[in-house]
Amino acid sequence: MPEDSAALAPFRAEVAAWLSANCPHEMRDGATDHDTICWGGRRFAFQSEAQRLWLERMADRGWTAPRWPRAYGGGGLTRAQDKILEEEMARIGARVPLFSFGLMMLGPALLEFGSEAQKREHLPKIVRGEIRWCQGYSEPGAGSDLASLSTSGVLEGETWVVNGQKIWTSYADQSDMIFALVRTDRDAPKHEGISFLLIDMDQPGIETRPIRLISGRSPFCETFLTDARTHKDNVVGAVNAGWAIAKFLLTHERAGVGSFLQTLAAGRSLPEILDHAGTLDDPVIHAEALRCEVDGLAFALTAERYADEAKAGKGIGDASAMLKYMGTEINKRRLELMMSALGTEATDWDGDDGVAADWLRTKANSIEGGTSEIMLSIIARRILELPQ
Numbered sequence: 001m002p003e004d005s006a007a008l009a010p011f012r013a014e015v016a017a018w019l020s021a022n023c024p025h026e027m028r029d030g031a032t033d034h035d036t037i038c039w040g041g042r043r044f045a046f047q048s049e050a051q052r053l054w055l056e057r058m059a060d061r062g063w064t065a066p067r068w069p070r071a072y073g074g075g076g077l078t079r080a081q082d083k084i085l086e087e088e089m090a091r092i093g094a095r096v097p098l099f100s101f102g103l104m105m106l107g108p109a110l111l112e113f114g115s116e117a118q119k120r121e122h123l124p125k126i127v128r129g130e131i132r133w134c135q136g137y138s139e140p141g142a143g144s145d146l147a148s149l150s151t152s153g154v155l156e157g158e159t160w161v162v163n164g165q166k167i168w169t170s171y172a173d174q175s176d177m178i179f180a181l182v183r184t185d186r187d188a189p190k191h192e193g194i195s196f197l198l199i200d201m202d203q204p205g206i207e208t209r210p211i212r213l214i215s216g217r218s219p220f221c222e223t224f225l226t227d228a229r230t231h232k233d234n235v236v237g238a239v240n241a242g243w244a245i246a247k248f249l250l251t252h253e254r255a256g257v258g259s260f261l262q263t264l265a266a267g268r269s270l271p272e273i274l275d276h277a278g279t280l281d282d283p284v285i286h287a288e289a290l291r292c293e294v295d296g297l298a299f300a301l302t303a304e305r306y307a308d309e310a311k312a313g314k315g316i317g318d319a320s321a322m323l324k325y326m327g328t329e330i331n332k333r334r335l336e337l338m339m340s341a342l343g344t345e346a347t348d349w350d351g352d353d354g355v356a357a358d359w360l361r362t363k364a365n366s367i368e369g370g371t372s373e374i375m376l377s378i379i380a381r382r383i384l385e386l387p388q
């Protein structure tokens, strides 16, 4: 057990005792893969009573969003307390009770830019996993150049009427609501005519069409909005000022993706796999494995330092580009190494689980949430202040 300041020791003891009494044994397998994670939402089918109970108990304490204010259903923990919760959960192998774009992306944006009514309406439902959100940013003509988006919103009385198409909307077909970037002033400069709208997916104006991948899976959708409606109170921040919110949310997404990749990689231990493959004695593989492990540790410490430095609830700004880029690179290297160490054994494909599936999934890491080229460009211009 890490050394605590005297003030935190009782908190650790309380957390350990509570987890021991309340975390069902089935939820202590440390599983992090897509199919075992609880995503919540109206349509989510719990795999077991234990999974439902675990979410309910953690949500009752606000520990699905440990650092969000209690007033909005969060745990109200300090960074140090949150770290203790993480450590104690890791110690017993407790699963993360809920993973969602609401927790990772929308929640921080609402805390920063949302009205009091929006916070009270949406944050508790995110904490409890009642509503699943998807992200409506990308369009067929607007990916890296996101501000080129053309989905339009026209105010008719009290209601925004939205028309257009989004693409690569992860899990849109399983989501209850979408946070979308919508052009609400065609005459304004590109970045100044965009609003950030919250839209209920459960209406005839929204159609989702899953995009089938070569693996057979369909994690993405095309999302068509045809006279989709949302009340004017569902604009976050001011009308036409959505670009600042979009960028803030992206910094959370990028930092989250970077750190999450490390969690996934940690779930599949590189030394264990190399040991199993009998390749740890190969000096080349041994050296590369060491490099990966050391880089992974350095990355985790850097991510933690940034998290400590960031004010509670605020983003980490452009540094998120570094975390996203490095998280991607380390994850790719780690999975490449596992593949080459396992050789033909790695091709023994069983559903979506296994090293080969994870290795293929790493290919998307350098695209989702902004491509590696765009991350390098942000690092060069905004952090290193290099000339264009």
Ligand SMILES: Cc1cc2nc3c(=O)[nH]c(=O)nc-3n(C[C@H](O)[C@H](O)[C@H](O)COP(=O)(O)OP(=O)(O)OC[C@H]3O[C@@H](n4cnc5c(N)ncnc54)[C@H](O)[C@@H]3O)c2cc1C
Pocket (backbone or CB within 6 Å): 134, 135, 136, 137, 138, 139, 142, 143, 144, 145, 167, 168, 169, 170, 171, 364, 365, 367, 368, 369, 370, 371, 372, 373, 374, 377
């Ligand atoms: C797994 C996954 C999940 C996703 N989930 C969602 C989601 O839920 N919601 C959503 O809205 N979107 C989602 N996306 C879409 C993602 O955000 C976009 O794919 C990404 O922003 C890149 O845009 P693009 O695909 O249009 O590529 P493009 O922008 O067309 O880029 C093509 C290539 O050109 C390069 N390039 C483009 N511009 C520049 C430049 N200025 N300088 C240097 N190189 C450049 C890019 O780096 C890339 O290599 C997801 C993508 C993936 C892979």
